[in-house]
Amino acid sequence: MNTQELQDIFEAYSLETPDGNDFDILRKYMEKYPGYKRDLAEFAKERALLKFDLQTEISSDEKNRLAKISRSKFEEFWANRDQEITRIESLTKLAKTFGMKKIEFARKIGLNGTQLFNLEVRRFVFTTIPQSLISTIAETLQTTKDAVAQFLDQSPGVAANYKSETRPDEIEQISFSQAVQEDETLSAEEKERLLNLK
Amino acid sequence: MDGEQNKNFQPKPLTKISKETGNPYFRRDETVSEIIKTINYSKAGLLEKLEDLKSETLVFLFREKYQADYEIAGKIWEILAGRIWKLAGNQKIKFNNAADFEDFVMDIQVRFFQGIGNLESDAFDYAQASFGEFIKGFILNKSREKKNVREREKQTIWLDEETENDEARTPFQLIAKMTNSEKELIFRQALHKLPGEILEVCILYYLDGWQIHSKDPDKITIAKLYGKSEKTIRNWIFKAGEILVEYRGELR
Numbered sequence: 001m002n003t004q005e006l007q008d009i010f011e012a013y014s015l016e017t018p019d020g021n022d023f024d025i026l027r028k029y030m031e032k033y034p035g036y037k038r039d040l041a042e043f044a045k046e047r048a049l050l051k052f053d054l055q056t057e058i059s060s061d062e063k064n065r066l067a068k069i070s071r072s073k074f075e076e077f078w079a080n081r082d083q084e085i086t087r088i089e090s091l092t093k094l095a096k097t098f099g100m101k102k103i104e105f106a107r108k109i110g111l112n113g114t115q116l117f118n119l120e121v122r123r124f125v126f127t128t129i130p131q132s133l134i135s136t137i138a139e140t141l142q143t144t145k146d147a148v149a150q151f152l153d154q155s156p157g158v159a160a161n162y163k164s165e166t167r168p169d170e171i172e173q174i175s176f177s178q179a180v181q182e183d184e185t186l187s188a189e190e191k192e193r194l195l196n197l198k
Numbered sequence: 199m200d201g202e203q204n205k206n207f208q209p210k211p212l213t214k215i216s217k218e219t220g221n222p223y224f225r226r227d228e229t230v231s232e233i234i235k236t237i238n239y240s241k242a243g244l245l246e247k248l249e250d251l252k253s254e255t256l257v258f259l260f261r262e263k264y265q266a267d268y269e270i271a272g273k274i275w276e277i278l279a280g281r282i283w284k285l286a287g288n289q290k291i292k293f294n295n296a297a298d299f300e301d302f303v304m305d306i307q308v309r310f311f312q313g314i315g316n317l318e319s320d321a322f323d324y325a326q327a328s329f330g331e332f333i334k335g336f337i338l339n340k341s342r343e344k345k346n347v348r349e350r351e352k353q354t355i356w357l358d359e360e361t362e363n364d365e366a367r368t369p370f371q372l373i374a375k376m377t378n379s380e381k382e383l384i385f386r387q388a389l390h391k392l393p394g395e396i397l398e399v400c401i402l403y404y405l406d407g408w409q410i411h412s413k414d415p416d417k418i419t420i421a422k423l424y425g426k427s428e429k430t431i432r433n434w435i436f437k438a439g440e441i442l443v444e445y446r447g448e449l450r
Contacts (some may be wrong), residue, residue, distance in 0.1 A: 004321065006335075006339050006342075007321075007324075007335055007336065007339050008216075008217055009218075010331070010334075010335035010338075010339070011216070011223075011324045011327075011331075011332070011335065012216050012217065012218035012219065014324075014328060014331045014335075015216055015218075015219070015221075015223070015327075016218070016219070020406070021406055021407075023407070023408075023417075023418070026418065027416070027417070027418070030416070030418065031416075037418075039338060039339075039342070040418075041418045041422070041423050042338055042423070043334065043335055043338055044418070045398070045402060045423060046334040046335075046338065047331060047334065048401060048402055048405070048406035048408075049288065049398060049401060050285075050330045050331065050334060051406070052382060052385070052386075052401050052405055052406075058283060058284065058287070063280065066279075066280070066283050066300075067276060067279070067280060069300070069304065070275065070276060070279035070280070070283075070304075070307060071272070071275075071276060073275075073279075073304055073307060073308055074271075074272050074275040074276070074279075074311075077275070077308065077311060077312075078268060078271070078272070097210075097213070098210055142209070142210045142262045142263065143262070143317065144263070144264075144265060144266035144267075145266065146266040147266070147317075
């Protein structure tokens with residue numbers, strides 16, 4: 001018994017019948033997955049009830065009691081959230097999943113290729129990176145500020161998808177503002193904009 | 199401020215691919231529109247509107263934007279948890295006692311939030327396509343793993359009676375002649391007048407087009423689904439029909 005497989009079968013049937021149950025298609029699935037025949041029938045029943053919004057009404061007292069229990073589960077979840085936050089392995093790899101190439105990603109977050117590379121290899125001292133830049137990255141990658149901060153606040157490392165001869169222990173960390181000031185490819189206006197980021 | 203930023207924002211497409219069709223999953227248009235509208239709300243504005251948002255939108259917001267925000271994540275959790283309770287309600291009869299059922303639903307809730315919060319996996323993408331169907335499937339799936347779930351009770355709610363030519367009897371005829379909207383209205387009004395299973399059977403029969411019985415052993419029917427004889431199901435529907443028709447009379 002594979003629970004993910006069964007879930008996938010339910011989803012496939014739903015996707016194929018967006019307007020509601022279709023008994024010919026249901027039968028096709030039952031013939032293809034005879035071991036799940038009963039489950040498919042139950043699922044089709046639940047879909048029908050869902051379509052007509054036949055949901056159990058809960059009294060307000062009961063609702064409050066259940067809400068309290070659910071809230072305590074959330075508090076537990078929150079307390080353990082550091083383990084729950086997904087680690088970002090690479091900013092540019094994550095950007096790629098949105099169809100963004102490195103240069104496009106750099107442009108969206110207002111940096112050039114050099115400074116994006118610096119971010120990727122954690123060359124910046126974390127505390128010197130403007131919070132607004134972290135927010136912009138999180139927004140662009142549709143992830144949380146915490147997840148981005150967790151990625152940036154690590155020891156320097158060679159990015160997996162950059163070709164580099166530099167070993168991680170050879171990367172010397174510098175402040176964000178120093179990197180901007182020393183970047184000869186940036187115009188004076190660009191430098192001013194980056195240095196003014198809060 | 200609302201609506202002024204991120205004018206070109208588009209939610210990241212879902213990435214899960216259907217193994218049956220090879221097509222990627224997708225959100226419904228109305229969900230995408232709601233996400234785009236919502237993304238520019240201020241935090242206070244968003245907190246005010248969360249209760250009114252579609253579940254699929256809330257799943258997106260929790261997964262992609264606010265799982266590290268205590269206030270918003272907590273509120274989304276509370277709302278979706280309440281909706282999961284309602285969706286799970288009709289499964290209660292499968293459990294030996296209320297405590298087992300509550301533990302089961304809590305487990306579903308926690309697994310659900312862990313699933314949608316895992317950014318490295320797209321296994322829960324369907325929750326952003328159709329939350330209700332996802333949860334229904336998830337509940338059925340997980341209930342198979344539980345030892346404290348019992349088989350459907352073999353109780354007979356209404357005793358079998360000898361009935362012949364049911365469709366010629368008045369309630370069948372009257373309900374069959376109603377429009378679907380009229381049937382829906384009457385079923386909704388009578389929600390608490392009929393035992394849960396009987397109401398389910400009526401909805402399947404009158405509104406979703408299920409057959410009561412078939413000689414074809416491979417065809418799924420109401421009688422097979424509920425493990426009852428054809429006669430029993432017909433009797434349930436007939437008796438329910440009498441109540442519904444009487445109820446319609448009261449409404450007029």
